[in-house]
Amino acid sequence: MRTGNIERLLQLCALLMSREHAHTARQIREEIPYYRRCKTATAFRKQLQRDIRTLREIGVPVEVDAETYEYSVRPKRYHHPIVEFTADELNCICLATKAVARAFPGFRAEAEAALRKIQFGAWQEARAAEQHGAHVDLRPVAPSGGLEEEDLRTAAQAVLRRWRLRLDYQALDETKPVERLVSAYGLAAFQGQWYLVGYCHERRAVRTFKCARIRALRLHSSSPDDPEFEMPPDFSLRDHVGLEYWQLPSERGPTDVLVRFSPEISWWARRRFGSFASSLMETDAGLTMTISAANPDALVDMLLSEAHRAEVLGPPGARRRAVQALRQIAGEHQET
Amino acid sequence: MKEPPAQVVEKLLTVVPYLLSRSGLEEGPVRVPIQELVRDLNVSESELEFLASVLNLCELPPYGPTDTFDCTIESGWVSLWIARAPFKRPVRLSARQAEVLALGVRAVGVASPELAEAASRVLRKLEAVPAEGISPDASRILLLTEQAEEDEARLRQVLNQAMTDRQAVRLTYFSHFAGGIEEVLVAPVALLLAYGEWYLRAFVAGRDRVLTFRVDRIKDAVVSGPAGAMREVEKPLEHEESLTFSDTFPVEVELPATAARILEEGKPPFLSRVHYLPGRKRARLHMVTNSVAWLCRLVLGYGGAAQVVRPPQIRGEVARAAQAALAVYSRAQS
Numbered sequence: 001m002r003t004g005n006i007e008r009l010l011q012l013c014a015l016l017m018s019r020e021h022a023h024t025a026r027q028i029r030e031e032i033p034y035y036r037r038c039k040t041a042t043a044f045r046k047q048l049q050r051d052i053r054t055l056r057e058i059g060v061p062v063e064v065d066a067e068t069y070e071y072s073v074r075p076k077r078y079h080h081p082i083v084e085f086t087a088d089e090l091n092c093i094c095l096a097t098k099a100v101a102r103a104f105p106g107f108r109a110e111a112e113a114a115l116r117k118i119q120f121g122a123w124q125e126a127r128a129a130e131q132h133g134a135h136v137d138l139r140p141v142a143p144s145g146g147l148e149e150e151d152l153r154t155a156a157q158a159v160l161r162r163w164r165l166r167l168d169y170q171a172l173d174e175t176k177p178v179e180r181l182v183s184a185y186g187l188a189a190f191q192g193q194w195y196l197v198g199y200c201h202e203r204r205a206v207r208t209f210k211c212a213r214i215r216a217l218r219l220h221s222s223s224p225d226d227p228e229f230e231m232p233p234d235f236s237l238r239d240h241v242g243l244e245y246w247q248l249p250s251e252r253g254p255t256d257v258l259v260r261f262s263p264e265i266s267w268w269a270r271r272r273f274g275s276f277a278s279s280l281m282e283t284d285a286g287l288t289m290t291i292s293a294a295n296p297d298a299l300v301d302m303l304l305s306e307a308h309r310a311e312v313l314g315p316p317g318a319r320r321r322a323v324q325a326l327r328q329i330a331g332e333h334q335e336t
Numbered sequence: 337m338k339e340p341p342a343q344v345v346e347k348l349l350t351v352v353p354y355l356l357s358r359s360g361l362e363e364g365p366v367r368v369p370i371q372e373l374v375r376d377l378n379v380s381e382s383e384l385e386f387l388a389s390v391l392n393l394c395e396l397p398p399y400g401p402t403d404t405f406d407c408t409i410e411s412g413w414v415s416l417w418i419a420r421a422p423f424k425r426p427v428r429l430s431a432r433q434a435e436v437l438a439l440g441v442r443a444v445g446v447a448s449p450e451l452a453e454a455a456s457r458v459l460r461k462l463e464a465v466p467a468e469g470i471s472p473d474a475s476r477i478l479l480l481t482e483q484a485e486e487d488e489a490r491l492r493q494v495l496n497q498a499m500t501d502r503q504a505v506r507l508t509y510f511s512h513f514a515g516g517i518e519e520v521l522v523a524p525v526a527l528l529l530a531y532g533e534w535y536l537r538a539f540v541a542g543r544d545r546v547l548t549f550r551v552d553r554i555k556d557a558v559v560s561g562p563a564g565a566m567r568e569v570e571k572p573l574e575h576e577e578s579l580t581f582s583d584t585f586p587v588e589v590e591l592p593a594t595a596a597r598i599l600e601e602g603k604p605p606f607l608s609r610v611h612y613l614p615g616r617k618r619a620r621l622h623m624v625t626n627s628v629a630w631l632c633r634l635v636l637g638y639g640g641a642a643q644v645v646r647p648p649q650i651r652g653e654v655a656r657a658a659q660a661a662l663a664v665y666s667r668a669q670s
Binding site: 003005006007009010011013014015017018031032054055056057058059060061075077078079080081082083085086088089091092093095096097098099100103104107109110111112113114115116117118119120121123126127160172173175191192193210212213264265267268271272297300301302304305306307308311319321322323324325326327328329330332333334 | 339341342343344345346347348349350353354357372375376377378389390393394395396397398421422423424425426427428429430432433434435436437439440441443444445448451454455457458461464465487488510516517529533552553555594597598601602616632633634635636637638639640643644651652654655657658659660661662663664665
């Protein structure tokens with residue numbers, strides 16, 4: 001690594017903070033040895049602009065006077081303010097940093113840098129918070145799941161900057177990838193997988209793309225500066241990601257499924273389906289509840305995995321489906 | 337060290353004020369135990385050595401004899417001296433850093449109801465910190481986790497406290513592997529949120545090994561006394577390792593190709609190989625498991641679309657599980 005770049009950035013930062021008055025580009029060139037060595041004024045200007053962009057990216061608030069073209073950093077705006085966090089807030093921040101580092105390796109450096117700044121001056125409290133949460137680990141997605149680290153970062157950039165992406169996407173029912181142009185609305189990790197949600201220009205609708213099925217991903221424009229689309233005001237990422245299969249709309253439409261769980265697992269059923277259920281009734285025979293399912297067939301199939309511990313009571317079509325499936329399984333697996 | 341210069345500068349802009357804050361500029365060189373720096377700033381010793389070497393090469397304007405850094409690392413101590421430096425506190429959070437942290441904080445708030453209130457307070461404070469604020473677009477990147485129920489949050493608190501106090505816990509657990517409710521005495525090792533679910537890693541008495549339990553299937557957890565007699569397991573094992581079975585047997589299951597592809601995308605540790613049949617409408621999964629009960633659940637959950645191909649004795653177990661369920665359906669509905 002060339003330490004000259006680091007020294008130059010530190011010098012520029014210190015120079016812009018060190019005096020009460022702002023500096024013109026010419027003064028900056030005179031004060032910093034590296035810039036003096038630039039062969040042309042154009043080379044110096046380009047280098048200065050790159051350096052200012054870099055400093056801004058790490059949080060240094062470099063200001064430019066629109067009339068005089070003088071540069072400055074006001075110490076009051078530079079220094080991270082003293083923000084007091086309670087023990088549980090610090091615990092939450094420590095866990096959040098772990099979660100980001102695990103789920104989003106491309107953003108690990110940013111998360112850890114943020115943690116260092118936030119903990120500044122509150123080391124003892126931070127240590128106590130970290131110790132409190134030492135046994136807890138957050139890994140919202142599998143490290144190997146989905147896109148390459150760099151692609152995921154590009155997708156996140158596109159969401160944050162409202163850029164369009166070109167995807168080579170292989171849908172579940174297609175044999176080879178198809179190119180899609182997508183306005184990147186949102187990105188979410190759910191049950192070990194990343195999902196990109198966006199407006200698909202080919203399908204002319206909002207679509208959810210499982211990142212594990214994206215074979216290649218790139219920005220539509222090589223270096224977009226401005227946002228490339230407007231967000232629909234009523235867009236909510238949670239409407240598109242975070243639903244189980246039985247909660248996804250189906251041809252049969254939403255149906256209330258009446259289910260009885262055996263006493264052995266009624267506590268679990270209450271925990272698992274309680275927020276989607278109505279008319280809960282607990283008796284010696286178990287817990288009966290009505291579960292509202294957008295895809296009742298998928299719910300019935302899922303309940304079959306509970307075998308004798310869950311019984312679909314109605315509607316008749318759902319019960320029939322359960323019985324037929326069980327008969328089929330019993331018949332097909334009969335020992336010969 | 338392959339970090340880009342911006343990241344190194346960002347670290348220096350925190351390390352320098354950290355060291356200076358440990359005394360005062362006028363009070364001469366600061367000496368801080370290296371382990372404290374490593375712990376507080378989450379940087380390794382080798383990183384610190386590199387940062388010190390960079391600092392020693394840097395001069396700051398106006399380049400007088402006292403405008404150079406003198407940073408040394410010796411016998412476990414770091415010392416720094418510079419006559420004046422404008423960096424009194426770290427540089428404020430960049431918008432990106434605040435956004436990334438907010439992303440994690442939102443995930444914690446959803447995953448842990450007990451921390452939801454703290455998470456929203458943190459978010460409010462973060463939004464007020466950077467000059468530009470957090471872009472509203474930042475909320476469109478989410479780490480979604482299952483919305484945990486209140487009683488599950490209470491369980492996690494009990495388990496976390498037991499780990500801190502080194503207590504053993506008696507679990508009532510709905511085990512898919514055992515095929516029903518079981519009671520086990522465990523020494524909790526770690527709580528892990530992975531693949532959208534909370535897991536407990538715990539050393540299990542009588543089995544002499546660390547096993548993984550899904551927290552949503554723990555019916556109850558009761559502290560039962562010091563865990564001292566049980567084997568100490570200081571370091572949480574990797575989640576990937578935790579899902580690796582032992583005493584396994586091979587199984588072959590046939591199911592629709594789309595279902596196989598979905599399973600394949602999740603890269604579950606039990607899946608050895610997928611073989612798509614001619615026409616690619618069906619596929620055969622070659623997998624390993626150590627639990628018949630778990631395999632029966634898997635097959636039943638496909639609603640008749642999946643079949644165990646071999647071994648034959650497992651086919652019989654699946655048939656028996658389906659018949660037991662049918663017996664429930666054949667009773668008169670009450």
